Amino acid sequence: MLEKIWDLRDYVQELEDITEDIVNYLKFLKDLDESTRNIWTSDVKEFFSNTVSAWEVLTTITEEESNLKNIDDSKSFLYAARNRLSLIISQLNIFQSRKSSMLIEKIEIAFKECWDAFWINLNELLPKEDFVKPTEIILKVSDLEYHLPCSVCSKIAVKFKIGFGRLDEKESLVFRGITLETSLRVELSNVLYKILEDDDLIGVHNFMKKYHSPEGVDAYCPECDKLYCWEHYNAKEEYDDGFYDCTYGECPKGHKRMIDD
Ligand SMILES: [Zn+2]
Ligand SMILES: [Zn+2]
Structure with a gap:
């Protein structure tokens, strides 16, 4: 040792x-x-x-x-x-x-x-x-799936796919970010996949704000217009009286926001 x-x-x-x-x-x-x-x-x-x-x-x-x-x-x-x-x-x-x-x-x-x-x-x-910056902002894995790498280390921070989430009984648009996994209506992929094709991170963030929660894409820092993995967003869970409250992220530039509530 x-x-x-x-x-x-x-x-x-x-x-x-x-x-x-x-x-x-x-x-x-x-x-x-x-x-x-x-x-x-x-x-x-x-x-x-x-x-x-x-x-x-x-x-x-x-x-x-x-x-x-x-x-x-x-x-x-x-x-x-x-x-x-x-x-x-x-x-x-x-x-x-x-x-x-x-x-x-x-x-x-x-x-x-x-x-x-x-x-x-x-x-x-x-x-x-090991810290290689990603060459692309958004990676198209297949017609059904997109990966969004951390802007610092290239680790995949966000995934979108058409398929089945853990509890899904029918095909959905599955989002997996750094704090959560969620399933949206599969028809929404028509809207989202156009945005992804344009490498439009703000667009993706706004899409999640509109169809999921006010926090948008949990791995996204709006001020940097960049994505970060759990480590580089320095994500921290907060608790209140013994119960989960929310998660905060602080990007390498020091921008802090609530990324999950
Ligand atoms: Zn990273
Ligand atoms: Zn930032």
Whole structure:
């Protein structure tokens, strides 16, 4: 194992101690019914196990072989942990006690340090040529399907296809963005596919605003007129009193907006 990866263990260990403190806090908390206690406790454990997994997938990487798949998986686990943490904080916030505030502060600081340490390593491990800007704004995969790459790394951020979404019983126009998948009436593809053929990103965004939600295309920054993947839009889920509230994205230029509600 690379030594710098081994060193990340200390940050994970620190988080383990704090998550144990939170589990104990929940255990003795009055005014919390048993099922809520169980759900919240498993949220805390899931947060920690995501962090451990982010570390574990890096342990097989060697100096000779930097495995892109493992690096990508590690990032996904880190994002999952960050979203879980946001949920945990919203739960702890309900109590407004000195103890809960202290736990929030502790876990926020420890996770920030852990997050920063991971990213320093992830960026070092990543071959530089990996960030290739896309040559096209919109890729036509077939008459039925279009892919829209991230403007920074070329990773496919948005997909449109005529087909079946997870719950569809009939053929639909399926949108898959960075925060959600949704199905629209298949006839709308006549409108949308013309816009896609014109490489008209604002047009696509306005189409989604009109036919889906005011947030439009979740991966799209209107100020840049560019698309970003989850990582480059720095997407963060927000929670309120233990429930999902919305997701915010902040593009590399610092433009921030709500991308899912
Ligand atoms: Zn990207
Ligand atoms: Zn922007």
